Amino acid sequence: MSFTPENLARAQSVIAQYPDAHSAILPLAHIAQDQDGWLTTEAMAEIADLVGTTPADVQGVCSFYTMYKRRPCGKLVVSVCTNVTCLVVGGPEILEHLNDRYAADDDVFVEEVECLAACGNAPAMQVNYEYHEHLVPEMAAAIVDDYKSGVLQPRGVSGGLK
Amino acid sequence: MTDTKKIEVRETRIVTRRLHDVVDAWKYENARADGAYQIWADVLRKGDAADLLAQVKASGLRGRGGANFPTAIKWESLPADVFPRYLVINGDEGEPSTFKDREIIEKDPHALVEGVCIEAFACGINKAFIYLRGEFALGYDRVVNAVKEASANGWVGENIQGSGFSLDIVVHRGAGAYICGEESALIESLEGKRGMPRIKPPLPIHSGVYAKPTVVNNVETASTLTHIIKMGGAEYAKLGVGRSTGTRVAAISGHIKNPGIYEIEFGMTFREIIFELCGGLRDDKELKFFLPGGASFQWLVNCDEHLDQVYDIDDITAKLGTTLGSGAIMVYDQSTDPVLVAWRLAKFYAHESCGKCTPCREGTGWIEKILYRMSHGQGRPTDMELLLSMSANVSPDVLRAPFTQTTICPLGPSPVSAVASLEKYFRAEVDAACSGGRPGIAVNVRVNS
Amino acid sequence: MTAVNEAKTTVTVTIDGKSIEARPGELLIKVAQDNGIYIPRFCWHERMKPVGMCRMCLVEVDGIRGFPPACTMPVSEAMVCHTDTDSVKAAQDGVLELLLINHPLDCPVCDRGGECPLQDTTLAFGPVESRFVEEKRHFEKPIAISDLVLLDRERCIQCARCTRFADEIAGDPLISFVDRGDHTQVLNFPDDPFSSYFSGNVVQICPVGALTAKPYRFKARPWDLATVETSCTTCAVHCRGAVQSSSNQIVRLLGVDSEPVNQGWLCDKGRFGYEHVHSAARVLTPRVGGREASWPQALDAAVAELKSAKNLHGGGAIAMIGGASGTNESAYAWARLTKGVIGTDNVDAQLGDGIAAEVVLGSDRAQISDLDNAAAIVLCAGDLKEELPVLFLRVKRAALELGVPLVDLSAAPHGLSKYVTHALGAAPGEQGLVAEQLASAIGGATPANETIAAATRSIGSREGNIVVILGRTSLAERDDTVVSAAAALGALPRVRFLSALRRSNVHGALEAGLAPGFLPGRVSLDSGRVHFTSNWGSVPAERGLGTEGILRACAEGKIHVLVLVGADPLADFPDRSLAKQALDTVGVVIAIDAFETPSNRRAKVFMPCTLWAEQGGTVTNLEGRVQRVSRKVSASGLALDDWRIASELAQRMGSDFDLETVDEITEEFSRVAPAWAGASTATIRNARDGVVLPFADHLGEVVFRRGGSSLDIEYSLSWEPIRADGDDVAVEASDVDETAEIDRTIATEDALTLFVWDRVVAPRSIPQRDAYALRVNVGRKLYDGGRIVAESPSLVGLKKAPTMLVSSADAARLGVLSGESVKATSSRGSITVELKAARGIAPGTASLGFSADGTGASELIDASVSVTDIRVETLR
Numbered sequence A: 001m002s003f004t005p006e007n008l009a010r011a012q013s014v015i016a017q018y019p020d021a022h023s024a025i026l027p028l029a030h031i032a033q034d035q036d037g038w039l040t041t042e043a044m045a046e047i048a049d050l051v052g053t054t055p056a057d058v059q060g061v062c063s064f065y066t067m068y069k070r071r072p073c074g075k076l077v078v079s080v081c082t083n084v085t086c087l088v089v090g091g092p093e094i095l096e097h098l099n100d101r102y103a104a105d106d107d108v109f110v111e112e113v114e115c116l117a118a119c120g121n122a123p124a125m126q127v128n129y130e131y132h133e134h135l136v137p138e139m140a141a142a143i144v145d146d147y148k149s150g151v152l153q154p155r156g157v158s159g160g161l162k
Numbered sequence B: 001m002t003d004t005k006k007i008e009v010r011e012t013r014i015v016t017r018r019l020h021d022v023v024d025a026w027k028y029e030n031a032r033a034d035g036a037y038q039i040w041a042d043v044l045r046k047g048d049a050a051d052l053l054a055q056v057k058a059s060g061l062r063g064r065g066g067a068n069f070p071t072a073i074k075w076e077s078l079p080a081d082v083f084p085r086y087l088v089i090n091g092d093e094g095e096p097s098t099f100k101d102r103e104i105i106e107k108d109p110h111a112l113v114e115g116v117c118i119e120a121f122a123c124g125i126n127k128a129f130i131y132l133r134g135e136f137a138l139g140y141d142r143v144v145n146a147v148k149e150a151s152a153n154g155w156v157g158e159n160i161q162g163s164g165f166s167l168d169i170v171v172h173r174g175a176g177a178y179i180c181g182e183e184s185a186l187i188e189s190l191e192g193k194r195g196m197p198r199i200k201p202p203l204p205i206h207s208g209v210y211a212k213p214t215v216v217n218n219v220e221t222a223s224t225l226t227h228i229i230k231m232g233g234a235e236y237a238k239l240g241v242g243r244s245t246g247t248r249v250a251a252i253s254g255h256i257k258n259p260g261i262y263e264i265e266f267g268m269t270f271r272e273i274i275f276e277l278c279g280g281l282r283d284d285k286e287l288k289f290f291l292p293g294g295a296s297f298q299w300l301v302n303c304d305e306h307l308d309q310v311y312d313i314d315d316i317t318a319k320l321g322t323t324l325g326s327g328a329i330m331v332y333d334q335s336t337d338p339v340l341v342a343w344r345l346a347k348f349y350a351h352e353s354c355g356k357c358t359p360c361r362e363g364t365g366w367i368e369k370i371l372y373r374m375s376h377g378q379g380r381p382t383d384m385e386l387l388l389s390m391s392a393n394v395s396p397d398v399l400r401a402p403f404t405q406t407t408i409c410p411l412g413p414s415p416v417s418a419v420a421s422l423e424k425y426f427r428a429e430v431d432a433a434c435s436g437g438r439p440g441i442a443v444n445v446r447v448n449s
Numbered sequence C: 001m002t003a004v005n006e007a008k009t010t011v012t013v014t015i016d017g018k019s020i021e022a023r024p025g026e027l028l029i030k031v032a033q034d035n036g037i038y039i040p041r042f043c044w045h046e047r048m049k050p051v052g053m054c055r056m057c058l059v060e061v062d063g064i065r066g067f068p069p070a071c072t073m074p075v076s077e078a079m080v081c082h083t084d085t086d087s088v089k090a091a092q093d094g095v096l097e098l099l100l101i102n103h104p105l106d107c108p109v110c111d112r113g114g115e116c117p118l119q120d121t122t123l124a125f126g127p128v129e130s131r132f133v134e135e136k137r138h139f140e141k142p143i144a145i146s147d148l149v150l151l152d153r154e155r156c157i158q159c160a161r162c163t164r165f166a167d168e169i170a171g172d173p174l175i176s177f178v179d180r181g182d183h184t185q186v187l188n189f190p191d192d193p194f195s196s197y198f199s200g201n202v203v204q205i206c207p208v209g210a211l212t213a214k215p216y217r218f219k220a221r222p223w224d225l226a227t228v229e230t231s232c233t234t235c236a237v238h239c240r241g242a243v244q245s246s247s248n249q250i251v252r253l254l255g256v257d258s259e260p261v262n263q264g265w266l267c268d269k270g271r272f273g274y275e276h277v278h279s280a281a282r283v284l285t286p287r288v289g290g291r292e293a294s295w296p297q298a299l300d301a302a303v304a305e306l307k308s309a310k311n312l313h314g315g316g317a318i319a320m321i322g323g324a325s326g327t328n329e330s331a332y333a334w335a336r337l338t339k340g341v342i343g344t345d346n347v348d349a350q351l352g353d354g355i356a357a358e359v360v361l362g363s364d365r366a367q368i369s370d371l372d373n374a375a376a377i378v379l380c381a382g383d384l385k386e387e388l389p390v391l392f393l394r395v396k397r398a399a400l401e402l403g404v405p406l407v408d409l410s411a412a413p414h415g416l417s418k419y420v421t422h423a424l425g426a427a428p429g430e431q432g433l434v435a436e437q438l439a440s441a442i443g444g445a446t447p448a449n450e451t452i453a454a455a456t457r458s459i460g461s462r463e464g465n466i467v468v469i470l471g472r473t474s475l476a477e478r479d480d481t482v483v484s485a486a487a488a489l490g491a492l493p494r495v496r497f498l499s500a501l502r503r504s505n506v507h508g509a510l511e512a513g514l515a516p517g518f519l520p521g522r523v524s525l526d527s528g529r530v531h532f533t534s535n536w537g538s539v540p541a542e543r544g545l546g547t548e549g550i551l552r553a554c555a556e557g558k559i560h561v562l563v564l565v566g567a568d569p570l571a572d573f574p575d576r577s578l579a580k581q582a583l584d585t586v587g588v589v590i591a592i593d594a595f596e597t598p599s600n601r602r603a604k605v606f607m608p609c610t611l612w613a614e615q616g617g618t619v620t621n622l623e624g625r626v627q628r629v630s631r632k633v634s635a636s637g638l639a640l641d642d643w644r645i646a647s648e649l650a651q652r653m654g655s656d657f658d659l660e661t662v663d664e665i666t667e668e669f670s671r672v673a674p675a676w677a678g679a680s681t682a683t684i685r686n687a688r689d690g691v692v693l694p695f696a697d698h699l700g701e702v703v704f705r706r707g708g709s710s711l712d713i714e715y716s717l718s719w720e721p722i723r724a725d726g727d728d729v730a731v732e733a734s735d736v737d738e739t740a741e742i743d744r745t746i747a748t749e750d751a752l753t754l755f756v757w758d759r760v761v762a763p764r765s766i767p768q769r770d771a772y773a774l775r776v777n778v779g780r781k782l783y784d785g786g787r788i789v790a791e792s793p794s795l796v797g798l799k800k801a802p803t804m805l806v807s808s809a810d811a812a813r814l815g816v817l818s819g820e821s822v823k824a825t826s827s828r829g830s831i832t833v834e835l836k837a838a839r840g841i842a843p844g845t846a847s848l849g850f851s852a853d854g855t856g857a858s859e860l861i862d863a864s865v866s867v868t869d870i871r872v873e874t875l876r
């Protein structure tokens, strides 16, 4: 979907912050991903147009960054850290548990991520970039379920506030 | 070399005081009640940028992003008379087990904003970018909000407090790429490009964002400035040892009883940090090894020489070759398989390689594949030799610390630090684990995500 | 590299023990290469900024820790570098091993096999066996990234040459790296192919077989190819190239790096257009009255017509259009035939789509390389990207990389618009007026507006010449506007012109005298009369007609024989109805061509001529540079070179040229033609980048090849900018004089002067446009319907139907939707065309592509009026 009028206005004000519109590619892609649930080719083309470059350029830039999903990823992006602190305090077990549990759930996209800078309270995960720390597998699943059932309100899939 | 000065085994909370002592310090009223923007107001009133530089120079402050570069010298290198020039704050914190900047960003964003204001004034800069790691969604909200409140209260914007000085702060969110912590990759990213490090020279200070002179400093570095101005540079320099002045916010994690951030005056020993400050290991298990400065440098082990090493930027490099890097300390007990940790680090670097340099793009991946089989019961007797000779393609003098590199930036050789650590301290354990595999047979055909 | 502007300051560096002088800041890899030390590399390319990605060029430098890459290392005084130590070799081997771990090693089925730098480097430097046992990276094998280029991502070694080329050089960032780390791949955007006009260059500079060109795929193996250096004559830039053939078939054209001309690049039309030479549609046998005939029959028939017309009505009853598609020698032979033998001055190499020959030949000429350090470049021409693509690259580079101000007089958006620094916003037909304003501001008068003031300021602050690129701004306007712009700007000091006439060898043809009022070597008919009469026997008594006049005279029945030498007025003359009337009325058409065209279909005599790569000789590009073109394949069928046809006709007309070879013509040309004085066969052959005319004015810039001509091309270097003659020496101007081989005098008793245009321009007025009309701007497209595109299978599909672009305001006013077909009507006729609303089009104007197949815009244009206004109505 192309930018809604409100998002288009936001996009334009973001562009205006920078001396060079090209700088706005990342923030604009966040807005688009929050809006559409993933980064569509249509969005990349529209961003290219807004910042004055080619869609191929925008695609090249966005594909560099792991937060942009270029395929639909459901409503919840669950990012589980297994890096070297989480590794030794149960991160991989949480990942495995959530992977199994939500394997067939199109709403939940479980991914293994690198260090989330939450090692002080490891193991940690994020759900749509909101932190949950000090986890054990069942607790992690309960949190995801809370988001699914609406007990917890998720951010957008790119981490923007709803 | 290290002073013999006795450092008390307790935190010295300068940069982190407010976020510990003030409830909801991220809110403007709370931070302001605690004195936020007071120093900024004084600076504006005095209007003496040269004095700021002098104070920072006297303080001996060295960058807290990992490279330990003296902040004042960086500022002094700004080419005179070239405008516009920019300030970029590096808040991309992504080094494994490093989480000190996130604390400041989320809990005390006004400290960061005030530091940015002072730094911009000192360097004659009217536009600053705060680049935050994309995953810091809450941090982003907090910093954006802080900038908004600071503007609303006249601390940021046009003609601040009638001083004639203007500053615009743009908060920019990354999108998931560790390499964007490297300053030139960060600048590329800020320009809306793939975050691939630039060839140096030119350095950012000469040609950074939009090819204009650009000061890049870490979040902690910027947040420290207010305190230096408040205390006076000379006073700040009394803290610490040798050329490692002041305090460092260390992020300590792993098999540790009380993980978290600790603001340490330089000069403590690792023994004091791990066993006294942090209470020792979880369940009082025995220490096996620890990473003294983030994920990229060589490890230290449970021996007197290493534990009695003083927390001092220059001394540790001179004596042990490793560095204090990003300020993270990871602690591992005897149950830990060092090959597994090395593998996970290699996997991190392979995943985060920007792909620009052949040795890093292909080499980190290959190192990871060898370490994978070694750590997953499929190691072969020849693997350690292969690993060492393969690592030499990325870092020719494999065991040397600090490492040499065939790449543009230090990401490529970073996993070699782990390989070298295995070779130096765990060779027997590795050989024992890798005696079973059969050479010549592909074992780990797996889909890489 | 010219002897004259060699920088004075140098540093001394030591590479592998060898002491070398270099310019400070030059890259180590280049300094080593220029001194015979080859440091292996993949990502570095001389014509692009270094990226230091592949790390193949690692070396050791005393005092620097580790292994810095030579490609990003500027040399400095006393630097000591090692490229051949064991540790350097180990470091390079390590990189090579890593480059190969994910490479498929499918060399036997790879187009690049045999000329692959990765393969060569592996043989020369590489490790022997693989220690990598894991699965390699897999991608779908080759995917088309455009109509012309295929990409095999498994073979890619991520050197970024292609993506950098697309962005940095071509300005078409339509491919880029996608994903990260060892997943990095090159890709275009879905449904948005890499349809750059320069896409073929990425195939040439790819250091492996990842990028291949569809036209060449599986056509040949490199070791079977025979190669010769030549120039591309698809347009008037004359990019240097190396043409390769296998079994008498041209299979490839590679760019050769000529610093003053193309810097290694080619456009795709030039690169792949060779296909038309082998088109099945070629006419390979002479025809008389539509029936196949022998050469003697055809020549006799032609001569009979020419003689009878001449005898009955005088030479003026005969006219010739064309002569721009062959060599200088052919043009000279045709000039001598028409003007010296037939006795007509109704001769024109242009088809009413160019600029008056007086302006082209009589104004101070700039060279292409002057663009690099010009005070400013003033654009008063059509769309260079469409018409002269590699010149476009040079202008783009000057503006973007070298900071040269770009002042634009265009009335419609074009390929360079985004690089323009001062857009003066001229309306169609009014470029002349704006040029006058600019000229008077530069001359010191109060600027007419702020943009002109800004342009004047930036020009005033810079050294160097103002280079005016002068071409036909629009085919829907007469050339008056351009001529008056040239008159105004030409009156200023330090202004030089690059005339943007695009057709093949049109500049050579004009130099040779294929224009009314001119004789070879840039002399006017009157000034050269005595001299050429003594050389040729006779010259026409008075000035004749140009193409427009010829066509009008044909239509009025005043011309009895029209000779078309590679010319197709129905396709190319802007006013199609005039061309049609002319061809319908004229009694006899004699055609010299390689293809049947609508214009020559009814020719009484048709004589087939050879094409590019079938004929050798010299050509002259738009800056007046004379370079050699080479014969690579034998003539198709019974086709003859144009010059030979002219010479045979002359002989049958009773006037033997006594010129048996191309070289003999070149020699005569340089002996009798003033601007050519001294440009002898040997000189042109030995000068590395050809010679610029008049040779006498540019002697100091000429660099000679050592040891005469060496046209062998190392084909295995095709991924590098090829240069045929690595061992050139710069010859000082004085040395050249001393050799005394170059005779720069013309043997004549008369005071022969090169023609200088007096810049007297008749006053003109531009009609008012009425509020409902749109003033139309018509420009050519690269992929037009011309012969080269139409007869090259790889290019023909790239031609797009013309669309008419208008501003969205006008689209709304007309009630037309973008993408809808409309009827456009001028005073001349009407056409149906798709209309699109586009950015950058000024309200009240429309922009339309010219179709070289005789449909479309030419139906609307009236050659007798200065601008074309149209009305647009929907078809709904």
Ligand SMILES: Cc1cc2nc3c(=O)[nH]c(=O)nc-3n(C[C@H](O)[C@H](O)[C@H](O)COP(=O)(O)O)c2cc1C
Binding pocket: B062, B063, B064, B065, B066, B067, B068, B069, B071, B090, B091, B092, B093, B094, B095, B178, B179, B180, B181, B182, B183, B184, B216, B217, B218, B219, B221, B222, B409, B410, B411
């Ligand atoms: C691979 C790599 C990652 C880095 N990541 C960070 C980071 O996350 N945060 C940071 O402040 N500096 C990081 N740096 C260091 C920066 O390049 C730069 O030195 C620093 O931001 C300068 O600020 P300082 O002088 O205040 O330390 C990284 C460097 C490298 C080579």
Ligand code: SF4
Binding pocket: B179, B196, B197, B352, B353, B354, B355, B356, B357, B358, B360, B361, B407, B408, B409, B410, B411, B412, B413
């Ligand atoms: S070392 Fe790795 S991360 Fe750094 S620039 Fe090279 S490829 Fe990129």
Ligand code: FES
Binding pocket: C040, C041, C042, C043, C044, C051, C052, C053, C054, C055, C056, C057, C058, C069, C070, C071, C072
């Ligand atoms: S040629 Fe130097 S790094 Fe590629």
